[in-house]
Amino acid sequence: MEFEVISVVGLGYIGLPTAAAFAARRKRVIGVDVNPHAVDTINRGAIHIVEPELDMLVHAVVSQGYLRASVTPEPADAFLIAVPTPFTEGHKPDLAYIEAASRAIAPVLKKGDLVVLESTSPVGATEQMARWMADMRPDLSFPQQAGEASDIRVGHCPERVLPGHVIRELVENDRVIGGMTPRCGEAARALYQIFVSGNCILTDARTAEMCKLTENAFRDVNIAFANELSLICEQLDINVWELIRLANRHPRVNILQPGPGVGGHCIAVDPWFIVDAAPDTARLIRTARIVNDDKPRHVLGRIERATTRFKEPVIACLGLSFKADIDDLRESPALDIVRELAERGIARVLVVEPNIGALPPALAGKAELCGLHDAIALADVVAILVDHTPFRRIDPVRLQAKVVIDTRGLLSHG
Structure with a gap:
């Protein structure tokens, strides 16, 4: 099956690396995005996001x-x-x-084309996408109308990569591919096998959609256990980081690390899709979401109480992104905490985020982007919200005179 030209709609943290991966296999790739800045940046051979190795790859294929x-x-x-x-x-x-994307591509579809939804989606979204395209193109047949004989093949293949390791994992990780029909699935598998060295495993579209949601809900439930454990240990005056290290020495125990909450475009969002689909049944998944969504408020309270010791407090907030060593602020608990601190006006708020060049609009004029050395020197309270690599190198001696709220356990890892 030949794919002479491949179009990737949405050139963000997943779409751009995917487009570059196809292009690296000498396929002609047209990336589409509604953001003119992103389009212009890519066409110059540069990138508008932070992801290791992506800049070199995009420059080469452009x-x-x-x-x-x-x-x-x-x-x-x-x-x-x-x-x-x-x-x-x-x-x-x-x-x-x-x-919007479905209706945008519909006018340029032709018989024999393949459309794959990569966006993490609620169950049934792929079928809905096919209906939207069919509304726009009554001259073409789609799987829900003609089954295996459809003019357009439609499937779902969710990404399952780790930010910071996207380039490697796009190629090496197994992919779950769900077709609206078996023929659709085979076509999608042929497409991904252009650059994927992992296994491309076929199923139906609904199972593929649910698979991605299940993977992220599993992570969310396990993180919620760690976060709830951290709250209990705080009440009982126990070092949760030492406790987890000791508990994990059991051969069948692997507790994850607590933090200030859960962020990102997947784990903080996707379990709600399951809850929405089965609200009376997804009780554990809902509770995990509530536990993790409540954690930033708890951290905020700890920081606020610490500032009451000082007449004119200064808070250094270390990190804004949702995980270490990336610039992605989507659903970031750290950003939520800093934004709330800034809006309350209880202290001067200094922000250290080495992966961005300017504060996001929500913090503009309310907080100050600062270097790590200066922030620590000026601060009365230091809140470690993200475990960026530079923060791991902080000399604990520099923090001895500060009130430290360490949500990542950087000072407890020995």
């Missing part, structure tokens, strides 16, 4: 002519949709971005 970005969709043989899937009020899935 220079060689295999990757080009555009603000409007163009004809291709395969389309991958990798756009955000947030939730609305009440944690209801928001498919507006998927709908």
